[in-house]
Amino acid sequence: MNDEIIDEITASEYKYGFTTEIESETVPPGLNEDVIRLISSKKNEPKWMLEWRLDAFQTWLKMVEPNWPNVNYQKPDFQTISYYSAPKQKKALDSLDEVDPELLKTFEKLGISLDEQKRLSGVAMDVVVDSVSVATTFKETLAEKGIIFCSMSEAIQEHPELVRKHLGTVVPKRDNFYAALNSAVFTDGSFCYIPKGVHCPMELSTYFRINEAGTGQFERTLLVADEGSYVSYLEGCTAPSRDENQLHAAVVELVAMEKAEIKYSTVQNWFPGDAEGKGGVFNFVTKRGICERNSKISWTQVETGSAVTWKYPSCILKGDNSVGEFYSVAVTNNFQQADTGTKMIHLGKNTKSTIISKGISAGRSQNSYRGLVRVGARAENARNFSQCDSLLMGDKCGAHTFPYIEAQHPSAQIEHEATTSKIGEDQIFYCNQRGIGTEEAIALIVNGYCKEVLNQLPMEFAVEAQKLLEVSLEGSVG
Amino acid sequence: MTDLAQDLLSSFVVAEAGLNGAKNLGVVNMRKEALDRFEATGFPTTRDEEWKYTNLKPLLKHDYKIMLKSESAVSFGDIKQYLLSDLDTYKIVFINGKYSSWLSESTHQSYDICTFAAALNKYPDIIKKYLGKAAPAGETFVDLNMAFADDGAYIRVKANQTVDKPIEILYITTDENGASFSQNRNLIIVEQNAEVQIMERHQNIDEAESFTNFVSEVFAARDARVSYYKVQNDSDKSSLVDNTHVKQTTGSNVHVGTYSFGGKLVRNNLHFYSCGEHAESHMDGITIIGNEQTVDHHTLVDHKEPNCYSRELYKGIYLGKSHGIFNGKVFVRQKAQKTNAFQQNDNILLSDKAKVDTKPQLEIFADDVRCSHGCTVGQLDKNALFYLRSRGIPKREAEGLMTYAFASDALEYVKIPQLEKRLNGVIAKKLGINLEFSL
Secondary structure, three states, rough: HHHHHHHHHHHHHOOOOOOOOOOEEOOOOOHHHHHHHHHHHHHOOHHHHHHHHHHHHHHHHHHOHHHHHOOOOOOOOOOOOOOOOOOOOOOOOOOHHHOOHHHHHHHHHOOOOOOHHHHHHEEEEEEEEEOOEEEEEEEEHHHHHHEEEHHHHHHHHHHHHHHHHHOOOOOOOOOOOOOOOOOHHOOEEEEEEEOOOEOOOOOOOOOEOOOOOOEEOOOOEEEEEOOOEEEEEEEEEEEEOOOEEEEEEEEEEEEEEOOOEEEEEEEEOOOOOOOOOOOOOEEEEEEEEEEEOOEEEEEEEEEEOEEEEEEEOEEEEEEOOOOOOOOEEEEEEEEEEEOOOOHHHHOOOEEEEEEEEEEEEEOEEEEEEEEEEEEEEOOOOOOEEEEEEEEEEOOEEEEEEEEEEOOOOOEEEEEEEEOOOOOHHHHHHHHHOHHHHHHHHHHHHHHHHHHHHHHHHHHHHHHHHHHHHHHOOOOOOO | HHHHHHOOOOOHHHHHHOOOOOOOOHHHHHHHHHHHHHHOOOOOOOHHHHHHOOOOOOHOOOOOOOOOOOOOOOOHHHHHHOOOOOOOOEEEEOOOOOEEOOEEEOOOOOOOOEEEEHHHHHHHHHEEEEOOOOOOOOOOHHHHHHHHHHOOOOEEEOOOOEEEOOEEEEEEEOOOOEEEEEEEEEEEEEEEOOEEEEEEEEEEEEOOOEEEEEEEEEEEEOOOOEEEEEEOOOOOOOOOEEEEEEEEEEOOOOEEEEEOOOOEEEEEEEEEOOOOOOEEEEEEEEEEEEOOOOOEEEEEEEEEOOOOOOEEEEEEEEEEOOEEEEEEEEEEEOOOOOOEEEEEEEEEEEOOEEEEEEEEEEEOOOOEEEEEEHHHHHOOOOOHHHHHHOOOHHHHHHHHHHHHHHHHHHOOOOOOOOHHHHHHHHHHHHOOOHHHOOO
16 A cells, blocks of 8 residues: 555655747856856956956866765766757847747646736746746835835846945855855856835745756846835746756845844755656755845745756844745655755854654655854844754655754843654554545644644745645655 | 874884783784774864864974873872762772772672783683774774773673672873873673672872773673763873773663763763663763863763664853853664664853853654753843842852752653762862762
8 A cells, every 4th residue: 555655755756847949148058257257248248257257267167075964976977068048039028928939838847827827816926937037016006115126137237336335245156066056157147136115015935947958047146125115026837857867056045134124935856867767957046135234035945846956045134133944845755855045143142943854754855954053252132943854754764864063142032842753653543544545644643743834935836846745756655 | 293193103113012901912903903094184173063062273383291100109198088988889990090009999700890001811712802993993992992991890790780889980190290191991891680889980090191092891791780980080280081982782781871071171971872672871971171171071872673762961060251062863773763862062152252062962863752952151130149049059069059950850760879978079069069968
């Protein structure tokens, strides 16, 4: 019985694995200074940007790929990846109507028709396909409030002073191997600026998709919330099924100024590779936010995809009374490997952080939580609560916990707890008794298990996330 | 290569000549291989994940004497206070790493309680069967110890026997050699259904800058019961790296308590290998340190077989500029279904300059298990403190009482009342309170 169910999940194929025939412009694979110059000139970037990229490239050349994460994979060959792939467009677009109809169809298939989104849900979206931003909806509505929400390349053209001031301040060029690579070759991403005292009236959203074969996606997101502002930001990701491994190395930087609040939610559903563990996206992402006085950053993530994931959305609680939160559900199945968690760096006084991490492993997957809580020598009254639970389904998967706790102040209060268990047979039996099938019962239990995190997601995403969980785990018993 | 590593490598030839085991060819080869491995790896640095928070550099720069004098002026009066006076015990005493026969009380009658050096010559078959079989090759300090260690305690309890009184193993360091580097090794074999209680103490009686690299191998056969208490009460200047490796088989029950009350740097590597069903592993630890002392506890429980149980409770109290480190790893292999593993590490920081780094880890490959760990860093409850003070208990004493209550949880499993009393006394003294009434 159990075997059957496990087979069934294993058999549930990746729903988003289609490619779209869009004529695209791709630079030949390889990485050298010329490629970077080409990317920069294609995007018509100012000189300082090119220099910034070249400096990052020089730094990257001196770095070695890290191997401390608890994952095994064939290291990507950086000379076989194409660093720039743009859907071919003739001229700048004024409205959605001018977007390539093929591309629009892609989004319809993804269930995120721009039109629909625009009218019904009131979500402003920036869509990034193969590194290039194709359309941004609701720009005008946002502009009235003084909110800037556009693609990164546009921001470099139109708001260079803002980009220059904040880019690389949270994740420096030399931060790590993949951050340096991203700094050198990033092609697009989203940029968002919320002016002083503005409460952003709608959810901002970006959708990422890798479409072209043999390309890597290197997007860069920069989100600046000025004093007293509020923004909720969503990010979704998919990629077509391919035999080869594709690389996704993004950088996300958040700046929360005094009294600002940023809520950043991710539903990550990159192609996880097929049932034999072939193909899939390597998701090596650096995400970090910095909190000034009285500000708050909240990360929420639901991770179901990627062949190999390592990412640690972090908060640097620099200002006094700032708050950092991290809510995560990570599901791994088949041969997926995830090494994910967070870092909470307490520097200011009275800073608070909460970490709730729920890991679910099935099939032959390996799921690791790795988190750091550091209380600096001046962080009086710092408070942290961490909870990481793991659920195991089947006896071939693994769940691992690596929390690092470093306290340097006597007033710090840090609590960490972790449990590992499987779904109780009595729980399933209880549901069965009441006429709920085993498969549904598991969906029910898993959803309940993840509720604390799913509750943090904005409405539209919560529904999608719940569905994703059901698809990835349909009725598995350990 | 550090200075100490160089010194060690160059002194091996001389040391080897004086080592026991020349007759025992197998041991000679083991030593040579271990030295080769050490030469290849050198001492670990903070870039090594297992040594991330513990910096050995300042320690290794020091000039240590490696070849130590065998005679010593230490008399029974000097060490009396470190032995349990109100309890009859077997005693094995080492002064500066050398066995002191007139201070010791060994036996060969029903069980072997003697020295490692004697066992090397007397029982080559047993040495061949057990030596190096629990402590894994490839760990720097274990390899180094393998290459050099010539003495230590040897305990073998044959099947179905219970040792009639506890065994005390005392390692005394003095400044007679100046700054010294010593390496000893315990081999403890407890056969089927046998039982033993062991107390081990590392004590520095002068302010000598000594560095000790110590290895204990414990083998618990089917249904064997072992209690092993380690008291580490060194000075501000001496350092200790203790490697204890316990190999358990079916139904055995092993308890290791580690009580660290100071040292420039104390590192405890405590590894349990659960190699049989229904084995029970207990680990307790209390750390109370101040000044610029560092205590680092690294534990590993490797569950290899189903239906095993492990419990781990470590309490830390940090004063002054001390630095506490805890790294607990629980490994559950795919085969080890129905494992029940629990791990708890609680820390209290009592000073602005003290710091603690803790890393409780779970690595689980089996699904039908119950594993949990918890970890806290905090301070004394202000409300409870207020309650005590409002009843006329001075602040200092109230703090002491609460800290004592916090730490004493980890004494629950100590089975020798005299030892428990002694530990209570040491804790009370460390915390500056008078607890006579509770003893």
